[in-house]
Amino acid sequence: METTQTTHIFILSGQSNMAGRGGVYNGEWNKLVPPECQPNPRILRFSAESEWVEANVPLHADIDVTKVCGIGPGMIFANNYLPVCAAKTVVGLVPCAIGGTAIAEWEKGEKLYNDM
Structure with missing residues (x-):
């Protein structure tokens, strides 16, 4: 990420809906990526290796590993958010997010909240 560009950062926390289960059937992802989820060089993700990389679905593959x-x-949010931003803005x-967690685990002071 360049230091001179404007970057809008969004935390994608929560449970399975945020982690992404769309297109998962019988324990396998069908790898179909709808147009609104296509990668864009102005959309980055913070990887499990603590690096900014170009975002691709599934966003949580190296986070919600079980x-x-x-x-x-x-990605749907980011692709729809970019058009209202200045030309060089990066998202x-x-x-x-971790599927199968209780909402109480995300409360301030709890482990998942602190891990964000």
Whole structure:
């Protein structure tokens, strides 16, 4: 990420819907990527290796590692958000959702909240 560009960062936290289960059937992702989820060089994700990389679905594949991830709302949101931003704005997505967790685990002071 360049230091002179404007970057809008969004945390993608929560449970399975945010982690993305779209296109997952019988424990496998069908790898179908709808147009609104296509990659864009102005959409980055913060990887599990703590690096900014170009975002591709499934966004949570290296985060929610005990589940099969597919399509979630992150890329759809980012692709629809970019047109209302200045021309050189970059969207940074920070995936940290974990399916099968309780909402109480995301409360301030709890482990998942602190891990974000």
